[in-house]
Amino acid sequence: MPIMPTMKVLILEPTYAEYANGLGNRSRVVERLVAIESKAFQPDLDKLHETAGDFDTVFICNPNNPTGVLLTHGKLLHLCRQHPDVRFIIDESYLPFVPQGHLYSMAAAGLPNVIVLQSFSKIFRLPGLRLGYMIAPKRMIESSRRTMPPWSMSSLIEPAMDYFAGHQQNIQRFIAESRSEIQKEKIRFQESIDAIPGLSCFASVTSFVLIRLPASIDAQRTCDGLAQRRILIRNCANFFGLGDQFIRISIKESEANTRIANLLSKVVDDACENGFVTPASKKPTAASAAVAPSGLYPV
Secondary structure (H helix, E strand, O other), X not given: OOOOOOOEEEEEEOOOOHHHHHHOXXXXXXXXXXXXXXXXXXXXXXXXXXXXXXXXXXEEEOOOOOOOOOOOHHHHHHHHHHOOOOEEEEEOOOHHHOOOHHHOOOOOOOOOOEEEEEEOOOOOOOHHHOOEEEEOOHHHHHHHHOOOOOOOOXXXXXXXXXXXXXXXXXXXXXXXXXXXXHHHHHHHHHHHHHOOOOOEEOOOOOOEEEEEOOOOOOHHHHHHHHHOOOOOOEEOOOOOOOOOOEEEEEOOOHHHHHHHHHHXXXXXXXXXXXXXXXXXXXXXXXXXXXXXXXXXXXX
């Protein structure tokens, strides 16, 4: 993802790590506003309004990865209008999973300080294509082009784009049907997870759910236990503001969801029976250190 030169950046955390990684040496200062578990990872919008003016760029993932939290269009619009000198980069890659998602989009806001990122890879489950686009004022698009690699698309992307453009009726029907099925399965899956002692599942508007594990097992051991049974899930230990007690699981079809929930329950039960406890002597990472307090954290 090409990032325009910037002096001071704020990232709403916990979120997708590539925002910070993509900045590289293009920003002198990167700070993080961390949402906390006790507030279901809802961003502190009062704090954001208070501090946004101190930065030239703010990154917001909406809906957020990995928490599944969604900010309303009205709140984002008010935020962006209140800080016209701040560039807001809003990633809407997971918005197609939200019913009436277009009502939450900032794509048509028409504000000179807003960049919207959208993706085909999430809703169509085509991560290998790396297909997405940016909606922004012309001057920002031109600035972004100067940092874009000369060969930014693979040979597979062009026919995919042609298909999406030429089959809009089928595409929209697929999105609507997928969204409906995922929402239905997500409710059932969350109920299954919440029924497992020690696990807690956070509300999500996306195609995945964030889960807190009990103290008897950490994320790496959970991932390893499921991988042995040919199930791959996301270890969230490297998300700033989470730590090694969090995992993320994507919603699949009904049979697969049931199997994942049952095997996850078994992995957790086995850890409890074997008396495993997350090592207390383990050196805390930036992620685990940021779990409790909210506020701004320098990188």
